[in-house]
Amino acid sequence: MKLELRGITKSFGPLVANDHIDLVVEEGQIHALLGENGAGKSTLMNVLFGLYQADAGDIAIDDVVTTFRGPGDALAAGIGMVHQHFMLVPVFTVAENVMLGHEQTKRGGFLDLDAARERVRELSARFGFGLDPDAVVEDLPVGVQQRVEIVKALARHAKILILDEPTAVLTPQETDELIDIMRQLKGAGTSIVFITHKLREVKAVADVITVIRRGKVVGSAAPTASEGELASLMVGRAVSLGLNKTPAVPGEVTFTVENLTVLSPTGQAAVDDVSFSVARGEILAVAGVQGNGQTELAEAIIGLQVSAAGSIRLDGRELRGLSPDAALGSGIGFVPEDRKVDGLVLDFSVAENLVLDLYDKSPYARGIALNLPEIRRNAVQRIDEFDIRTQGPAEHVGKLSGGNQQKVVLARELSRPLKLFIANQPTRGVDVGSIEFLHRRIVTERDSGTPVIIVSTELDEVVELADRIAVMYRGRIVGIVPSATPRDVLGLMMAGVPLADAIDQTNKSQSSDTTPTTDDETGKTL
Known part of the structure; x- marks a missing residue:
């Protein structure tokens, strides 16, 4: 037909x-x-x-x-x-x-x-x-x-x-x-x-x-x-699809999650006894098919989800139980999964959205009043630095394209000193050209010594950005592996196959040799 x-x-x-x-x-x-x-x-x-x-x-x-x-x-x-x-x-x-x-x-x-x-x-x-x-x-x-x-x-x-x-x-x-x-x-x-x-x-x-x-x-x-x-x-223009990044040089481990459990509204464990750590100067990507607890994990760290048990520590300070405002104030930059719902106020201007979490602090506030010239100056600087395509600081952010809205969110979160940066689906709904730019900025933040956590359902993005990959399935971490892990192994882990079994199945299905894979949690070559 x-x-x-x-x-x-x-x-x-x-x-x-x-x-x-x-x-x-x-x-x-x-x-x-x-x-x-x-x-x-x-x-x-x-x-x-x-x-x-x-x-x-x-x-x-x-x-x-x-x-x-x-x-x-x-x-x-x-x-x-x-x-x-x-x-x-x-x-x-x-x-x-x-x-x-x-x-x-x-x-x-x-x-x-x-x-x-x-x-x-x-x-x-x-x-x-x-x-x-x-x-x-x-x-x-x-x-x-x-x-x-x-x-x-x-x-x-x-x-x-x-x-x-x-x-x-x-x-x-x-x-x-x-x-x-x-x-x-x-x-x-x-x-x-x-x-x-x-x-x-x-x-x-x-x-x-x-x-x-x-x-x-x-x-x-x-x-x-x-x-x-x-x-x-x-x-509509030439773009570079590859991300040239130098190998990570991890420093001190400053962020740890231990035995974290988060319950869904039905009482089921959306995050089930999860533990991992992230060092300064490295990107840990959390991979998995959507709906396996990745979003709940990211939101629990920032205080948007109430955790039932476990510990979340940044620079030795316990974060579990803090409000989102207190978590942001402790030095966390956070890019939410849905920018229109949780990341932006669409009826506010670009300038206002760029200071949403800092509007009541100097230099953007003078007592109880906003410092409008400083807010505008900041917007002009961020628009140029992050290549935000807009008619100006006063334009409503809701009128921008998805890629430019995402740039506003990243510009806000990356324009202050951070102790931890979390991005949930950092390039969802973003055009290829903007993806190229946003990936570079995330790597730049890593290279400045910030621990970075990326949550993404796009396996290409995970492999491109990650230094290590934590694969989640039904609320649990199946394994944490290097970014060079074969895609077939990652795919099996995303379906719930344990790391050792995934490697074994992949080796049996391929006639050619594969590079040995190391479990980053045990240091054991499998």
């Missing part, structure tokens, strides 16, 4: 999310839609799937113009969509989720679960998914849940499958398995629209690459194009 989008335009008030976009997906083709977060990729696919109505333009299936008034129309036309955040009912079985929304009944009006089970078995066997129809979804690993979403679409006879950022919550091994599945689907004649911002994956699986920037198609490329060429199309 051939899909064609002709001049699709979609606006939200003054924001033009899609601007006269043309796109053709041929039958049995994997067509990658590449672009930064906020480029308009997901909006375009939501228009295609009937979740949004286009302001202008047409959708054509096999050269016939079609109108979708909702997802039901798209499904009936043979279009399925796997959303970035799965649309599954956790307490239902695989078969129940697959039949949900188009339930079949048997005599007497009862649901025909046997037919749903058989359909799951059939599709699972055809593509090697290994799904148990009676498994409860909440008990399945994330990668298997994604297969359930794909089977849901295929069970409704989808000929075109939209995958929206499908690897965002997957381990490297699960990503490889998904790529194999995409190739199998392509071989069976299914067309795939693969939405992503990850260059490595696009090059691995795409037949055609279309690049979107600020709501417009800015070019197309073959998968043979270099990552640098693709990044340049995404950003």
Whole structure:
């Protein structure tokens, strides 16, 4: 089945999310839609799937113009969509989720679960998914849940499958398995629209690459194009994808966490008996699939989460139990996971946001009054130093791009003497060019002798920045390893495999030798 989008335009008030976009997906083709977060990729696919109505333009299936008034129309036309955040009912079985929304009944009006089970078995066997129809979804690993979403679409006879950022919550091994599945689907004649911002994956699986920037198609490329060429199309200028940093020279260990436990609102251990340390002049990256306790760990250090047990010490001082304001005052710089919710006041100016945690202290305050000239002077200096693209210090920070908003947060946190710097998802929603700049600034802070903790679900970012990597799974640290640890080992650890077993499994699966890996906690070569 051939899909064609002709001049699709979609606006939200003054924001033009899609601007006269043309796109053709041929039958049995994997067509990658590449672009930064906020480029308009997901909006375009939501228009295609009937979740949004286009302001202008047409959708054509096999050269016939079609109108979708909702997802039901798209499904009936043979279009399925796997959303970035799965649309599954956790307490239902695989078969129940697959039949949900188009339930079949048997005599007497009862649901025909046997037919749903058989359909799951059939599709699972055809593509090697290994799904148990009676498994409860909440008990399945994330990668298997994604297969359930794909089977849901295929069970409704989808000929075109939209995958929206499908690897965002997957381990490297699960990503490889998904790529194999995409190739199998392509071989069976299914067309795939693969939405992503990850260059490595696009090059691995795409037949055609279309690049979107600020709501417009800015070019197309073959998968043979270099990552640098693709990044340049995404950003609109040449960028450097590599980070040249000298090896760390760790100094004194000044930050330690011992036996820390943080409970979730349901009483479960979101952080479960975690211990680690960070020395001056090194970056410890906390890696893992999102939702395994990394955010709770970072927020517990700064006082945003109440810890149930354990110790958090900086320069010998106990931080556990301090308020966020007191923790910041002890010399911690903190970049939160969601800058718009926890990092910025969007209706405040750039200048005001740059002193949010210092506005009541000299030189930004004179008694009970703000020192407005000094606040403006600081803003002018930080705007220049951090290359913040803004109309000036008085502009509302909410009007800036995501990358420039993130620069404001980092500029504020890195512009005072620090004893510890923590950044949770430091480049989420940031364009490639800004990532390059922000990474350099983080390394500069390390080189000044500050202990640095980075929390990131982007494995490329973890490997690029880290001197050591702590991998978390279900609230516990599986192991702490050097940054040179093979990606396959890291991926297995992210799935909960202990370090020694991950190394053993990787060695058995590779014919070539691998470099011995050292457990930084024991000093033992494994």
